[in-house]
Amino acid sequence: MPKTVVKASVLEHTLIGPQVRRLTFAAPILAQQALPGQFVHVKVTESIVPLLRRPISIADVNPDNGTLTLIYRIVGQGTSLLAEVKPGGQLDIMGPLGNGFSLETERPLLVGGGIGLAPMVYLAKSLCPRPITIIMGGRNKEEMYWQEIFQSLCRSIHITTDDGSLGRQGFTVDALSDMLSADTFDIVYACGPQPMLEGVARLATAKNIRCQVSLEDHMACGVGACLSCTCAATDGKRRKVCADGPVFWAEEVFS
Numbered sequence: 001m002p003k004t005v006v007k008a009s010v011l012e013h014t015l016i017g018p019q020v021r022r023l024t025f026a027a028p029i030l031a032q033q034a035l036p037g038q039f040v041h042v043k044v045t046e047s048i049v050p051l052l053r054r055p056i057s058i059a060d061v062n063p064d065n066g067t068l069t070l071i072y073r074i075v076g077q078g079t080s081l082l083a084e085v086k087p088g089g090q091l092d093i094m095g096p097l098g099n100g101f102s103l104e105t106e107r108p109l110l111v112g113g114g115i116g117l118a119p120m121v122y123l124a125k126s127l128c129p130r131p132i133t134i135i136m137g138g139r140n141k142e143e144m145y146w147q148e149i150f151q152s153l154c155r156s157i158h159i160t161t162d163d164g165s166l167g168r169q170g171f172t173v174d175a176l177s178d179m180l181s182a183d184t185f186d187i188v189y190a191c192g193p194q195p196m197l198e199g200v201a202r203l204a205t206a207k208n209i210r211c212q213v214s215l216e217d218h219m220a221c222g223v224g225a226c227l228s229c230t231c232a233a234t235d236g237k238r239r240k241v242c243a244d245g246p247v248f249w250a251e252e253v254f255s
């Protein structure tokens with residue numbers, strides 16, 4: 001898998017939801033290589049602090065104009081510094097990293113929770129024109145800016161919110177359970193909080209449907225050298241989320 005470090009010019013950097021920003025930058029080489037499910041490792045400032053890059057999923061790619069788009073939530077020091085970068089500024093980006101989603105499907109079902117919906121955008125775009133169904137979960141209506149993003153990509157959109165302010169009240173897994181009983185899918189793709197991924201994997205496995213999960217563990221080097229992001233696999237060995245993942249077949253990481 002090729003890895004490139006580029007100085008990318010920031011083209012657009014806008015607030016799209018509460019503490020969530022969309023960042024588009026020019027990186028023609030990465031735009032030619034990037035696959036859905038892969039991520040980039042972003043050096044958020046030119047200074048030495050913070051030392052570590054921050055991993056962010058590739059949310060969209062436009063190979064024609066050579067741009068990549070990230071969607072990220074501001075949660076701490078790194079993402080707060082990233083949020084200060086203005087259009088016209090430059091970012092040091094390494095990527096594309098990790099392994100992406102399998103695109104072998106005719107009837108895909110996507111499940112995304114919160115900011116875990118970010119990699120689903122590029123996945124959905126790559127699966128078009130196949131009929132895509134998506135379950136999107138968030139805390140409340142204000143967090144469902146995703147609806148607009150997925151509208152043109154998906155045939156069928158199902159929303160769950162924790163407080164019931166939009167769509168069904170509850171979790172994505174509750175909606176998934178009903179949908180797997182009512183319709184036929186040949187793969188389930190999921191990205192979001194760990195308990196959600198475990199629930200999705202359990203339901204898909206029970207229905208004998210292939211399932212891929214994208215893990216977002218804390219990581220440092222991003223290229224499989226430091227082992228800080230390893231997770232336990234079902235064969236008793238460990239996997240590096242950065243280099244073996246972040247996308248795994250569910251049965252590889254959840255029993």
Ligand SMILES: Cc1cc2nc3c(=O)[nH]c(=O)nc-3n(C[C@H](O)[C@H](O)[C@H](O)COP(=O)(O)OP(=O)(O)OC[C@H]3O[C@@H](n4cnc5c(N)ncnc54)[C@H](O)[C@@H]3O)c2cc1C
Pocket residue numbers: 039054055056057058071072073074075076077078079080115118119215216217218219246
């Ligand atoms: C492969 C991969 C893809 C990712 N894609 C995206 C994305 O598309 N959009 C996005 O917003 N975020 C994404 N993340 C998470 C993102 O990397 C972290 O939110 C970011 O590194 C936090 O940096 P920070 O310095 O702002 O926060 P820190 O100061 O490092 O941490 C602030 C808070 O966030 C928590 N946190 C930090 N990293 C993670 C993590 N990986 N998972 C859960 N909690 C974390 C910390 O425990 C702490 O509570 C991804 C992570 C990985 C590994």
